[in-house]
Amino acid sequence: MRTTDPEQIDFRKKFELHDKVIVISGACGLIGRAFCEAAAQFGAHIVCADIPQADPEKFAQHLSERHGRKMIGFPLNVAIKTEVIALREKVLAEFGRIDGLVCGHQNKSHLKFEPFEDVSEDNWDTVVEINLRGTFLLCQVIGCYMAEQGKGSIINIPSTYSVVAPNQNLYAGTSLGCPAAYSASKGGIDALSRYLASYWAARNVRVNMITPHGVWNNHEKQFEENFARFSPMQRLSYNHEVAPALVYLLSDASSYVTGDNMLVEGGWTVW
Ligand SMILES: NC(=O)c1ccc[n+]([C@@H]2O[C@H](COP(=O)([O-])OP(=O)(O)OC[C@H]3O[C@@H](n4cnc5c(N)ncnc54)[C@H](O)[C@@H]3O)[C@@H](O)[C@H]2O)c1
Structure with a gap:
């Protein structure tokens, strides 16, 4: 709206996701579940995309019953283009539109720590393929x-x-x-996001990022203690502390924000 008068604006309405159709990959994961619940609480229809073993259809059914709104699950591997195209076609057939896309998947094999000297090409490729190529394909399709x-x-x-x-x-x-493969794949996602933010800005497609950090998931006690020593806020975060950023970036509240990387990292990078 072209105005200088803020009283003409309903600021709470800007955060609504009422009836928006949001596709979320990695929907069944630690942060993905919080993303789905938060967006659903603000009125969205969620498309839960995840690998078959995560049973995204069952999770979507649970969300649908909980919120009394249509949600669907779609099992796929985000690194396979035909499967990503099938996802888009299914969503358009079911809802007729897609308003938001959240690439929240990650490959877990990076958690099996290998010293850099011993990293196998296979492990490198798997991490980069799922994290980076998966994000590229979802963004492209x-x-x-x-x-x-x-x-x-x-x-x-x-x-x-x-x-x-x-x-x-x-x-x-x-x-x-x-x-290193995890960092490298994530650096690629960062660069790709900035590229697309510029590439699609004039087409009114906003591309932003959320950077979580140290999200609590029953970590080893020693890790939690170490983390507290290095973190300005002296604690891990929770998935429900990451998800509000998603509501902001998906909604009209962030209508003039693109190419941004919203850090939800407790100040980890400020010192
Ligand atoms: N947890 C953290 O502390 C943290 C910190 C920084 C960044 N992140 C990032 O946040 C995102 C979510 O993290 P999380 O902790 O919820 O991870 P998670 O491992 O709990 O969830 C990841 C989800 O991705 C799904 N997935 C894996 N391979 C897939 C594939 N090929 N196709 C489709 N889905 C696939 C998994 O089944 C899982 O449900 C990831 O991108 C992660 O790198 C997490």
């Missing part, structure tokens, strides 16, 4: 549809470890680690 429609919001998920390097002391005395 669904983002192109949005660009044709002249509207849409895409949110990709890089990592603190594409912003700064991992502090190796964080992992002392734990079985955890952060391999």
